[in-house]
Structures are given as C-alpha cells and as structure tokens.
Amino acid sequence: MILINIDSLSTTELQYIAQQEGVKSWKDLDREELIDALEEAFGEQDDENLQTIKGKINRNRYCNSLTSYRGNSHPVNGLPGTESLPDSYHDTSIHLLLRDPQWAFAYWSFSSHLLEEIVDDEGVPLGSFFLRVSQTPLGGGEESAYDITIDTDDQQWNINLPQMGASYAVDLCWRDKRGEEQSLARSNSVEVAQPYWVGKAGRLGDDLSLFCIHFSSLVTREGEIIDNAILRELAQQMSGGVL
Amino acid sequence: MNTAKVSLILNAHLPFVRHPEYPRFLEEDWLFESISESYLPLLRMCNRLAEDKVPYVFTISLSPSLCTMLKDPVLAERYTQYLERHIELGEKEVKRCAAEQPEFSEMATYYLEQARLNFHDFVEHYKSNILDGFKDLEERGYLELATTAATHAFLPLYKEYPSATNAQVEIGVQSFLTTFGHLPKGFWLPECGYYPGLEDVLRSHGIGWFQTASQAMLLSSDKVENGVYRPVYCHNGVAAFPRDFKGTSLVWSNESGYPTDKVYREFYRDIGYDLPMEYIGPYIHEPQVRVFTGFKYWAVTGHTDQKVPYVRSLAQRRVVDHAKNFLYMLKKRSLTLSNTLEETPFFTLAFDAELFGHWWFEGVWWLEEVIRLIAKSEDTVRLTTPSLFLEGDEKLQTVQPAFSSWGHGGYSAVWLDGANAWSYRHIHKAIERMEELAERFGDQVSLKQRFLNQAAREVLLAMASDWPFMMYNKSSSEYAHKRIIDHLSNFNVVYSNMCKNAVNTEWLVKAEKRNLIFADIDYNIFNPKH
Numbered sequence: 157m158i159l160i161n162i163d164s165l166s167t168t169e170l171q172y173i174a175q176q177e178g179v180k181s182w183k184d185l186d187r188e189e190l191i192d193a194l195e196e197a198f199g200e201q202d203d204e205n206l207q208t209i210k211g212k213i214n215r216n217r218y219c220n221s222l223t224s225y226r227g228n229s230h231p232v233n234g235l236p237g238t239e240s241l242p243d244s245y246h247d248t249s250i251h252l253l254l255r256d257p258q259w260a261f262a263y264w265s266f267s268s269h270l271l272e273e274i275v276d277d278e279g280v281p282l283g284s285f286f287l288r289v290s291q292t293p294l295g296g297g298e299e300s301a302y303d304i305t306i307d308t309d310d311q312q313w314n315i316n317l318p319q320m321g322a323s324y325a326v327d328l329c330w331r332d333k334r335g336e337e338q339s340l341a342r343s344n345s346v347e348v349a350q351p352y353w354v355g356k357a358g359r360l361g362d363d364l365s366l367f368c369i370h371f372s373s374l375v376t377r378e379g380e381i382i383d384n385a386i387l388r389e390l391a392q393q394m395s396g397g398v399l
Numbered sequence: 400m401n402t403a404k405v406s407l408i409l410n411a412h413l414p415f416v417r418h419p420e421y422p423r424f425l426e427e428d429w430l431f432e433s434i435s436e437s438y439l440p441l442l443r444m445c446n447r448l449a450e451d452k453v454p455y456v457f458t459i460s461l462s463p464s465l466c467t468m469l470k471d472p473v474l475a476e477r478y479t480q481y482l483e484r485h486i487e488l489g490e491k492e493v494k495r496c497a498a499e500q501p502e503f504s505e506m507a508t509y510y511l512e513q514a515r516l517n518f519h520d521f522v523e524h525y526k527s528n529i530l531d532g533f534k535d536l537e538e539r540g541y542l543e544l545a546t547t548a549a550t551h552a553f554l555p556l557y558k559e560y561p562s563a564t565n566a567q568v569e570i571g572v573q574s575f576l577t578t579f580g581h582l583p584k585g586f587w588l589p590e591c592g593y594y595p596g597l598e599d600v601l602r603s604h605g606i607g608w609f610q611t612a613s614q615a616m617l618l619s620s621d622k623v624e625n626g627v628y629r630p631v632y633c634h635n636g637v638a639a640f641p642r643d644f645k646g647t648s649l650v651w652s653n654e655s656g657y658p659t660d661k662v663y664r665e666f667y668r669d670i671g672y673d674l675p676m677e678y679i680g681p682y683i684h685e686p687q688v689r690v691f692t693g694f695k696y697w698a699v700t701g702h703t704d705q706k707v708p709y710v711r712s713l714a715q716r717r718v719v720d721h722a723k724n725f726l727y728m729l730k731k732r733s734l735t736l737s738n739t740l741e742e743t744p745f746f747t748l749a750f751d752a753e754l755f756g757h758w759w760f761e762g763v764w765w766l767e768e769v770i771r772l773i774a775k776s777e778d779t780v781r782l783t784t785p786s787l788f789l790e791g792d793e794k795l796q797t798v799q800p801a802f803s804s805w806g807h808g809g810y811s812a813v814w815l816d817g818a819n820a821w822s823y824r825h826i827h828k829a830i831e832r833m834e835e836l837a838e839r840f841g842d843q844v845s846l847k848q849r850f851l852n853q854a855a856r857e858v859l860l861a862m863a864s865d866w867p868f869m870m871y872n873k874s875s876s877e878y879a880h881k882r883i884i885d886h887l888s889n890f891n892v893v894y895s896n897m898c899k900n901a902v903n904t905e906w907l908v909k910a911e912k913r914n915l916i917f918a919d920i921d922y923n924i925f926n927p928k929h
Binding site for chain 1: 555556558559594595613614616617618619620621622623625626627628643644645648649652654655668672673674689704728735736739740799801802807808809810811812815820823824825827828884885887888889891892903905906909910913
C-alpha cells in the first residue's frame with residue numbers, strides 16, 4: 157500500500173483541491189494559506205488530525221468519488237428494475253467472522269414475526285436480548301461462556317476472543333422478565349489455533365539458530381517487525397519487555 | 400556449494416471495471432495505466448532477456464478478472480484511444496518543454512517514445528491481446544503462469560460458504576484453461592489470505608501449490624523446521640510457499656524500500672495536476688477532473704514540495720546499485736542460513752505486478768538487473784518456479800500453515816473493518832440465496848439459465864477483495880461502495896423474479912452487456928449438493 161505524502165503535492169494541486177472544496181479565495185492564497193484553508197474546509201483544526209486530512213485530500217485528489225464529479229443527481233447508473241438493499245433480512249440468524257485471533261465480528265437479524273412477539277401492545281419490550289459467547293478448548297475440555305447485552309436496534313458487534321487454542325460460537329439469546337433464557341439462533345463456530353511458539357519465546361530468543369530461522373525472517377533490515385500482534389508479543393517476551 | 404533457490408511470483412490483478420455505457424470512464428484508467436506502465440514493459444523485459452539468452456524463469460499470476468478485461472474488444476479500443484491521446488500529449492509536451500522547461504525535455508521525449516512503443520506493441524505486435532505475449536513466454540519456458548480466485552475474493556471471509564469458495568477457485572481454474580489452453584498448477588491466494596482447510600478446495604481442482612503470508616509458518620500450531628526458508632506440504636499434499644518478508648521488504652517498505660530513494664521518480668507529481676486547465680484539459684477527464692497523465696518530471700527528493708527535476712541516467716545508476724544490494728543481501732542471508740538450515744534456503748519473493756513500472760517507475764529496470772545478476776551468479780543463487788521446484792521431488796516438511804494474510808495486522812482486519820464490515824451481511828445473504836436458486840431451479844435452459852448465470856456473476860463480482868480494500872484505504876471508496884451495492888441489487892432482481900417464476904428480460908440483456916465476465920459460467924456451481 158502506498159499512501160500519499162502531502163508534502164509532495166504541488167501548490168497548483170492544492171489550489172485545485174481547494175477549488176473542489178469550495179474555498180472561495182483559492183486563487184489568492186499561498187501554499188501555507190491553502191493548507192490552512194483546507195484544514196478548515198475539512199473541519200480539522202489541530203495537527204493530530206493531519207492523517208485524516210491527508211485521507212480526505214487523497215480522496216479528493218483521485219476524484220473517484222462518484223458524486224463529486226458526476227454530480228449528485230447523475231451517479232453511475234444502475235440497471236433497470238433494481239431496488240435498494242434492505243438494512244437487514246427478516247430471518248432470525250447470527251453469523252460470526254474471524255477477524256484475527258483476538259477478535260471476531262458478529263452480525264445478526266431478527267424475523268419480523270419475532271420482533272412483534274417480544275413487545276407488549278404498547279411496543280414495550282417484554283425482555284431483553286443478549287449474546288452468549290461460548291468457548292470450547294480445541295483439545296477438548298469444558299465449555300465456558302460470557303454474555304454481552306445488546307439492544308433491539310443493534311445488528312452487529314465485535315466479539316473478544318479471550319484465548320487461543322479454542323473454538324468460539326455465539327448464541328443470539330432472549331431473556332424474558334421472569335429471567336428465563338432461550339437461544340434464538342446459534343452462529344457458526346470459528347477456531348483459533350494456538351501457535352507452536354506461543355509460550356516458548358524464551359527458547360526462541362535464547363537459541364540463535366532458531367531465532368535466525370524463525371523470527372529474524374519477519375523483521376526488516378531496519379528492525380521493524382512484521383505487523384502482527386502475536387509476533388509483537390513474542391518479541392516483547394524475548395526481549396524481556398524492552399521492545 | 401549449496402545454491403539458494405529464488406522464486407519470484409508476481410500477482411497481476413485489477414478489479415473488473417468496464418463501463419461501456421459511458422463514453423469515457425475514469426476508473427478504466429487503472430487498466431490502461433497498468434498496461435502501459437507495467438504489463439507491456441514487463442513483456443518487453445522478458446523478451447529482451449530471452450533475446451540476450453539470459454537464463455531465467457519466474458511466475459506470474461494473471462487474475463481472471465484482469466484476463467477478461469485484457470481480452471475485451473471494447474476496452475482494447477478504449478486503450479488504443481488512450482494511447483493516441485498520450486502520443487498527442489507527448490508531442491505537445493516535447494514542444495512545450497523545449498520552449499519553457501528544457502530540464503524536462505529528455506523525459507518528455509522518453510514518455511513520447513514509450514507511448515509510441517506501447518502503441519506499436521499493443522496494436523501491431525500483440526493485435527490488442529497482450530495475453531498472447533505471456534502465453535508465448537510460458538511456452539518458451541521463461542514463465543510459469545498461475546491463476547487466482549475468479550474475482551480475487553478474500554477467501555477467509557467466505558470460509559462458511561463452501562459453494563462460494565469452491566466457485567471462486569473452480570472458475571479461476573476454468574478461466575485459466577479457457578485463456579491459456581491448459582490447467583494451472585499454481586494458485587495465487589488473493590491478499591495471501593489463507594485459512595486451514597483451503598488447501599482441500601485447491602486440491603479438488605488440481606492445484607499443486609499456493610503462496611502464503613510470511614507469518615503463516617511462525618504462527619503455525621506445528622513446529623515448522625525451516626521457517627519461511629522452505630516450502631511446506633499441507634496435510635493433503637498441496638505445497639505452500641511462504642513469502643520472504645525480509646527480502647520483499649527491501650522493495651516494498653513505504654519508509655525505507657528502494658522506491659523511496661531520492662533520485663527515483665516522484666509518483667505523485669504529474670502534469671495532470673500541475674499544468675493549467677486550458678492546456679491539460681483535453682487529456683484529463685470531463686468535466687475538468689484532474690487525473691494522472693503519466694507525464695511526471697520530478698524526483699522523490701525528500702519530504703518536501705521543493706522537488707528537483709528527475710534525471711533518468713542518475714536513476715538508472717541507482718537501479719544497478721539497488722539490484723546489487725538486493726543480491727548481496729540475498730547471498731549474505733543464504734550463507735548465514737546454510738549454517739543453520741538442514742536444507743538449501745528457498746526464497747519466495749511475492750509482489751503485486753503493478754508495483755513494477757506503475758507504482759515504482761524504475762521497478763522493471765530493477766527487476767531486469769536483478770535477473771541478469773542472478774544469471775551471472777548461478778553458483779550461489781538460481782531462479783526457479785514453485786512447479787519446477789516441486790518436480791525436483793524435494794523433501795519437504797508436512798505442516799498446517801496458520802490463518803493469515805499480508806494485510807495490516809496479518810489476518811482479516813483490512814477486509815473486515817468499520818468501513819466495509821456492513822457488506823458481508825448482504826454478500827453472505829446473496830450467496831445463500833444463490834445456493835437456494837441453484838437448488839430450486841437446477842439445470843434450467845434458455846432465458847432462465849442466462850438469468851441465473853448472470854445472478855452467479857453478480858455474486859462473484861460483489862465478492863472481489865478490491866472493494867473492501869478501497870473502502871478501508873479510503874481511496875475510490877464511493878466507487879467501491881457503489882459497485883458492491885450494484886452487484887447485490889442486480890442479484891436481487893434475479894432472486895425476486897425467480898421467486899415469482901419470471902425473467903426480467905430487459906434487465907438481463909443490459910446486465911449481460913455490462914458485466915460481461917465468465918462467459919461459460921454455470922450457475923449450478925452454487926448448488927451446495929453438487
């Protein structure tokens with residue numbers, strides 16, 4: 157991925173972007189003033205948001221946004237007979253996607269029939285929804301679980317996966333006012349394997365051959381480790397917390 | 400002396416972008432820029448090396464969506480017009496620079512020559528189909544061609560949908576067969592996205608090897624004896640080639656990679672943005688939308704807007720230095736590793752093809768120099784391909800590679816973040832409904848068959864990894880968003896009509912004309928019972 161460097165942009169280009177952003181006096185501004193004006197146009201005043209501004213300039217630079225140059229009233233045409241996508245689909249189901257070994261992403265939907273059933277005549281919910289995250293060790297063992305409270309309007313959630321070496325599934329659950337619980341739908345399960353070297357960082361760090369073969373191959377010439385949370389943790393353990 | 404083996408794998412891929420309903424379409428320039436700046440220069444490089452009798456061999460994966468565009472007559476005609484505009488602009492630039500900016504004259508002339516050369520090669524030599532060039536090089540033994548997923552889907556996010564992952568792989572293989580006349584042995588995993596079990600899908604379609612992200616070995620639940628320095632077999636016998644992060648980062652790193660050298664050409668300074676509208680207007684997009692023209696005269700220089708003019712001879716000398724440095728680093732590591740590894744080290748250098756020439760202007764020159772240097776040092780380093788290596792019946796360890804990708808964080812985070820996670824609810828539903836249609840309306844003929852085939856195409860096009868990446872990267876994100884919505888809405892037209900046992904003929908004719916990809920697709924591929 158190659159990101160834009162704002163310093164590389166010419167003054168002409170900054171003028172162009174300012175013009176696109178509706179900065180009225182763009183022709184009369186010098187380079188610094190143009191950057192200030194763009195910051196203002198993007199609603200970002202402090203230096204910490206430079207990255208955001210770069211992102212917005214990047215978008216404007218390529219002008220690939222359909223509405224910005226094809227006009228709001230003339231977006232790229234769809235085909236005849238197409239309709240907008242629904243916000244959700246009316247079945248009660250839940251799906252789980254593995255994002256990384258620490259996090260999964262769950263999305264769900266409720267059937268309209270179910271949503272009618274769970275409220276009283278005045279629309280007040282007769283209970284509450286929650287997610288039950290179940291964890292089962294891959295090598296076998298006892299299942300454990302934790303709950304996440306959700307609102308009726310919620311449709312998705314990032315799910316923390318506390319441990320590696322386990323499989324996870326999520327139940328979409330309902331608890332009525334008497335405290336009785338039922339699972340409305342269960343997701344597919346996702347597995348997070350335990351890497352061989354996790355827990356053996358000392359051995360990896362102490363043996364030069366092992367270190368050269370396995371770890372230094374994932375580090376750049378300048379000492380930058382490949383972008384990965386587990387590898388960073390291994391590096392920390394090997395360095396005794398120095399890295 | 401042990402000879403280190405190096406496998407260079409280039410992934411040539413672009414999303415399917417084809418809008419004949421517009422006279423010109425900005426995003427089609429992605430293809431035209433890649434042909435002009437990467438694909439044709441790479442073909443010329445390969446042929447030059449062959450003419451000079453330099454022994455070499457490497458791998459290129461050509462994605463089915465890219466192959467479809469490269470074979471498309473409408474896009475070929477538009478590319479020819481693109482070249483004609485570039486030649487006209489080049490002629491104007493040569494005159495303008497001679498009069499106003501003589502320090503840019505050499506590069507203006509060079510760009511004009513390149514545009515004319517591209518025109519000649521594309522129109523006269525390849526008769527508007529550069530795939531023949533790759534095929535010819537493969538037949539002469541210089542290239543191993545590989546395939547990838549039908550629309551370059553990030554497969555780990557479709558693990559729960561075996562019919563869809565199978566369709567991505569099967570159509571990738573079939574498309575390769577149609578284009579190149581034989582089955583592929585290798586499969587480029589889009590974004591190096593791997594999950595345990597994917598090898599079973601690959602094997603069922605005759606695939607012998609794939610590449611993985613570097614950390615797929617260290618994060619394996621098995622103890623991988625040789626790290627990334629040897630391929631491994633998965634438990635079903637398909638080989639995995641882990642990418643050499645250390646070697647590729649010499650080129651790929653945004654901060655310190657060779658392309659960041661100050662004498663190289665600055666990518667972001669282009670006359671499309673710098674020259675007055677009245678001059679550049681005819682060569683950019685309407686209405687006055689500034690775009691890259693490819694005419695760039697400045698060097699990287701540093702983190703400043705005060706760039707110095709680009710000097711090609713200086714850059715060419717630096718290319719030689721960087722090629723020597725690359726080989727030196729490779730040899731040095733090989734020597735160090737030969738003392739610790741039980742086997743000869745194997746380096747898998749996997750890159751996007753468009754890095755060379757398009758993103759990194761000098762990249763093709765560098766690659767050519769590296770190949771020439773390797774040829775001269777055959778005693779220590781030798782080029783090979785995964786298939787040639789596997790034919791050697793080398794002893795390889797059998798392990799389970801780890802879930803991984805080459806994206807930020809090393810897993811699925813790039814393709815599943817706040818900007819794009821919304822899409823999976825809809826794409827997964829479309830896959831479920833496509834499965835339902837394939838089961839309920841199996842083996843249809845005539846209009847219904849065409850209708851269902853188009854539905855399958857729309858589902859596959861919505862799955863492309865490019866759309867979530869663009870949304871994550873905030874580049875062309877509105878276009879990417881629109882494309883996903885369009886393909887899913889198109890699919891829903893078929894679904895709702897088929898539920899009423901009807902065919903929307905007007906929609907079908909227009910959809911087939913617009914999304915003209917995978918002509919031989921059979922929607923029954925989505926039937927989960929097949």
